[in-house]
Amino acid sequence: xxxxxxxxxxxxxxxxxxxxxxxxxxxxxxxxxxxxxxxxxxxxxxxxxxxxxxxxxxxxxxxxxxxxxxxxxxxxxxxxxxxxxxxxxxxxxxxxxxxxxxxxxxxxxxxxxx
Amino acid sequence: xxxxxxxxxxxxxxxxxxxxxxxxxxxxxxxxxxxxxxxxxxxxxxxxxxxxxxxxxxxxxxxxxxxxxxxxxxxxxxxxxxxxxxxxxxxxxxxxxxxxxxxxxxxxxxxxxx
Numbered sequence: 001x002x003x004x005x006x007x008x009x010x011x012x013x014x015x016x017x018x019x020x021x022x023x024x025x026x027x028x029x030x031x032x033x034x035x036x037x038x039x040x041x042x043x044x045x046x047x048x049x050x051x052x053x054x055x056x057x058x059x060x061x062x063x064x065x066x067x068x069x070x071x072x073x074x075x076x077x078x079x080x081x082x083x084x085x086x087x088x089x090x091x092x093x094x095x096x097x098x099x100x101x102x103x104x105x106x107x108x109x110x111x112x113x114x
Numbered sequence: 115x116x117x118x119x120x121x122x123x124x125x126x127x128x129x130x131x132x133x134x135x136x137x138x139x140x141x142x143x144x145x146x147x148x149x150x151x152x153x154x155x156x157x158x159x160x161x162x163x164x165x166x167x168x169x170x171x172x173x174x175x176x177x178x179x180x181x182x183x184x185x186x187x188x189x190x191x192x193x194x195x196x197x198x199x200x201x202x203x204x205x206x207x208x209x210x211x212x213x214x215x216x217x218x219x220x221x222x223x224x225x226x227x228x
Binding site for chain 1: 116118123145146148150155156157158159160163165203205207213214215216217218219220221
């Protein structure tokens, strides 16, 4: 079973600030994902990574960026936060790239931009 | 264009009775379907899945049924327990550009009444 850790759990920050949401997994999974979810809505994929130095944009356009310098670490950065970025951000990982496998999710970061 | 839809935002069921959560999809290329359960302030946890070549999968109190002709799947929980109260997300998987992608529904909030 995967262990995925996201910090912070909650973040309230002012407009224009730069923020980084941390995500780490301890199972050596190659594939990692960032999803965004608003209350009562579906999860939308915003970024994913096949492995170190690999990042791709997801289905939902996002002003955030990601990096994958280490297998276990997949941080998400917003250079200048805006109220429209207020949402829950969920990080996930899976071991297999192409075969079916359920994703393992972290507990999420709830971001509020004032 | 929402490919996975859960048309019931909420469902209330008496403890001990059967809970039935429904999900419809539009893309016939989906090869697996999954159900995730989400408690408040936690990330989604994988519950059960079904391959597109099957019509039923059972795991303890949880059974998922797939009707490919109707592009419909359902999750049955019997008997329902108070701990089942959560938001349930339906998700569909397909291989896109060599990688697995998950598409989520909006979720159904299930409340089990004692």
